[in-house]
Amino acid sequence: MAPMLLAGIALAYLGFGARVIPPATVIEALFAFDPTRFDHKVVVELRMVRLLVGLLAGASLGVCGALLQAITRNPLGEPHVLGLNAGAVLAVVSSITFGPALASGFPAVSGPVLIAARPVVAACGAAAMFALVLATASAGRQGLTPLKVTLCGIALSSFAAALTSAQLILDDQTLATIRLWLAGDLSGQSYAALRGAVPVCLLGFGLACAIAGRLNAMALGDGVASGLGVDLVRTRWAGLAAAGLLCGAAVSLAGPIGFVGLVVPHVVRACITRDLRLLLPLSAVLGACLLLAADLAARSLLAPRELATGALTALVGVPVFLALAARSR
C-alpha cells in the first residue's frame, strides 16, 4: 500500500504548480513523451528533477532516522537532533570556502569535481559528527542514554553551526551561492548533482540493509546480541558509516532538512512492524512520501511564494519530538 501512496503523491507532485496539469497528462508525459507539447516539457524537464531530489532525500532521511534510532536505542534519534545535519553542512561549507585554495596544487581537481564530490564530503562531515556525538555521549556508567545523546547532539550541532556561520560571515560570496540551500530547499538542483548523490545513497542503503538483522539482535541488548554472535563494534561502525552516507546524500541535495527521520520510523513501528529488515525499506518509502507532501504544501500553501520545506517538516516533526520528550521518564 505504501508504494501506491508514494505513486499518488508523486503524481500530485508533478501535477501541481504554477500550472496545474491533470494526472492523465502527467502519465502520458512519463510514458509517451512528446517534446512538442508544453505540458510534457514542464513535467519532464522542470518538475521531474525536483521530484527525484525529493524522493532521494526523503528516502535517505527516513532510513537514516530508523538507523540512528536503532544504533543509539533512542526514540529521539534523528539526523537533525543528533547533529549529523550540522556536521554535513559544516563540511560542505568548509569545502566551498577552502576547497579551491587546497585544490589549486592539483590541476586534476577542478570546480566540477568539487561539486560532484559534495555528497561524499557531506557524508564524511555527518559521520565524523555522529562519531563525536557517540563518543561524548557514551561517557558514564549507563552508557548511551537518550537524554545524553540528545544533549550532546544539540551542543555539538550548535558548535558546528557557529563555525559555519563564522565562515559565511567572513566570506559572503559563499553565503550568496548557498543561502537557499542552507534553509533546506529542494529547488535549483540539476541531474549532475543527482548523479553524484545516487551512488552514495545506494551504498548507504545497501550497508543499512546488510546490518539490519544484526541491529535486530542488538535491540535485545548488548549481552544477548554478542551471545547470538553479533560483532557489536563492527556493526556499530557499519551503522555509523551507513547513517553518514545517507545523511550526506540527503543534505548535499536538499540542505539540512530535519524531523522527517524522526516521524517516519515511529509511524512504521506503531502501525506496521518493528523488524528492521522491513522497517528500513518502509521508512524509505514513507520518508519520501512525507518529504514530497511537505514540499508540495510548501509550494502551494502561499503560491506563488514558496515556504522553506525544512520549516514545514519541523512544524510536523517537532510536536512528535515534544510528545516523545514529555513521555520519556
Next chain:
Amino acid sequence: MRAPSYRAGYRRTTLGPLAFRVRLRPLVICLALAGAMLAGALWALMHGSLHIPTGAAIAALTGGEANREVLHIIMEVRLPRVLMAMLIGAMLGLAGAAMQTLTRNGLADPGLIGVKEGASIGVLLVLFGAPGLSLGWRPVAGLAGGLSAALLVCALARDLSGLRFVLVGIGLSWLLSAVLLIFLTTADINDVETALLWLAGSLHNAAWPMLPVAALWGALGALTLAATARQADAALLGDAAASGLGVRLKGLNGLRLASSALMTAAAVSCVGSLGFVGLMAPHMARLMVGGGQGALLTGSALCGGFLVLAADTFGRLAFAPLQIPAGIVMAVFGVPVFLLLLWHRRDRL
C-alpha cells in the same frame, strides 16, 4: 564565643542607617571581578581600527582634554557598545543564575529553552505589525513572547527540576524557530533584511538610545531577584522545608521565572540572540565565589558582563575589519563548557 554567623564568615557592616551582614571572601572576589571587568572595558575602548593610548582614552572619558576625533570614537562608537555588552551580559548571567536555581538544574539556560525565540517572534511582530511604535515597546513585546514561551515549556514539562524540562524546551525552541523561518521566507524582502540584521545577535549597532531601555528592564529584573534571594536560598532546601520556613513557593517561583524571562527577553530585543551566557556565567560564579544566592547573583552578573564583553571584543578585533557577532564567538567557547558540565553529570543522566 563568637556568634555562629561570625564563624560562618559573615561580618557586620554599617552604612549610615543600614546594616548588612557581608561575607568577606565573596566580597573581595566580586570586587576583583569588577576590577577585571573595568580594566577589560578600558582595554576594549582603546583598541579598534584606531588605537587610542591609555592616557587619551581616560582623558576623553573624564572630560579632560582630547581631540575631537578621539572624543567621538570613544564616546559615540566604542563606549555605548562596551556598556551595552556589559549590561546585556550581566542581565543574561542573572537570568541564567535565577533559572538554574529555580529549576535546580545546572543545564537550564533561558536561552536554551525557547525564551529567545519567543522573544524574537514578539519583537518581529511589533517591528512589522506596528512599525510606528517607539524603541521602548520592543522589550515589552519581546517579554510577552518570551514569557509565553517559558510558560508553555513549564506547562508541557510539568516538572521543573527534571531534565525533561530542558528537552521539552529545546523542542519548543525548534518549533518557534521554524515559525521564524517561515516568516523569513515569506515576508517582504526589505523586512527580511531588517530582521536578519537584528537576529544575528551582534552588538554592532549598539547606540545610546537603546541603553536606558535595557538598563530599565535589567534593573527591574535584578531588583526582583535580589529581593527574593533569601527566600530562594530557603527554597533550595526542598519544597517541604521551604514551605515550613514560610516561603510561598508558587509565588516565588512565578516571580523569579518571570524576572528571568524578562531579562532574557529584554536582552534579546536589544541585541538579538546571544546564547550560552546564561549557562556559563552562573557556573563560573559558583566556582569562584560560592555561597548563597546573593553572592551567586552578583558573581553571575559580573561573570556574564565579562564574558559578553570579551566575546564581543574578540569578535570585533580578531578578524578586523570583518566583525564576527558575539553570539557566534559565545557558541564556539560555550559548547566545550556545556560538554564539560555534561561530563560532570555523566552518571546521572
